[in-house]
Amino acid sequence: MATKFQLSPLAATGFSDASKYDTHRPSYPPEAVEKLISNLKLSGIRNARVIDLASGTGKFTELLAKREENFEIVAVEPHPQLRRELITKGLRGVSVKEGNAGNMGIEEGWADGVITAQSIATRRCIWHDLEYRRLYTPPIPQIPPILTKSKDNAPKDWKSRVPWEEKLKQIIASFEDGHPRFRHGKWREVFETREDTNHFQTIKGKLTGNFPNFSLLLGEESVEWTVWLGDEAVWDRFSTLSQIANTKENGDKFEEIKREVFKALKGEGVERNERGEVEVHGRTYFTWTSRT
Secondary structure, three states, X not given: OOOOOOOOHHHHHHOOOHHHHXXXXXXXXXXXXXXXXXXXXXXXXXXXXXXEEXXXXXXXXXXXXXXXXXXXXXXXXXOHHHHHHHHOOOOOOEEEEOOEOOEOOOOOOOEOEEEEEOOHHHHXXXXXXXXXXXXXXXXXXXXXXXXXXXXXXOOOOOOOOOHHHHHHHHHHHOOOOXXXXXXXXXXXXXHHOOHHHOHHHHHHHHHHOOOOOEXXXXXXXXXXXXXXXXXXXXXXXXXXXXXXXXXXXXXXXXXXXXXXXXXXXXXXXXXXXXXXXXXXXXXXXXXXOOXX
């Protein structure tokens, strides 16, 4: 079932500098990647077919392509600049397609698993859309999100380790544009409000043979990490967030934010190494589910 899709103008402009995004956004720690692949029952499965949905510039696609399983990967991405950046990498075993959660252009029964990395809008619509599709090979197709976040772009209940990261977190929180992001926790509503996850629907499905494709969240986990970055590199990473990048249209505002960030980096609680680099804290969060 194809679903009408239009790329958000905020996403179109916020991620237009795909090369900068790819250079400065954080990647994923090996521990988190290994745990996710293991929970998807794909670890050690050679030539398994995987869809990397909303693949962006391929930050996660690269990690999949390097694995010994030699996965066959289709990376689906609607943003033209991000997609072109991924294509230029020429990753082994990866084909890149224009598309979105409701319009992947992939034959039915093809994939063993689907991963969405860093994509909020994708996760909110995919669960519903895939009730009407049969893209997956039995018995257990998986569609997990995995996100890697610096603590400055985290949910409110994730405590900042140091004051400067809390300040950056406050800056981001001040740019609410009506678009749900991971920090808002809206993605959980897909599981919490679904009628087909209650016992009555389960019994009904058993009697009729009309089971939903996906039901409850089966697991969630996170991995904490740190990285050392120079002040300019901290700003380069922070400014690739779409809500910050979009302020470039208002040059004064963009420069004002930059001054705030550098001021925070001169404040208390900033841990530096012998090279003068700042210790940046982050967490990679991931969940998984499977076909019912």
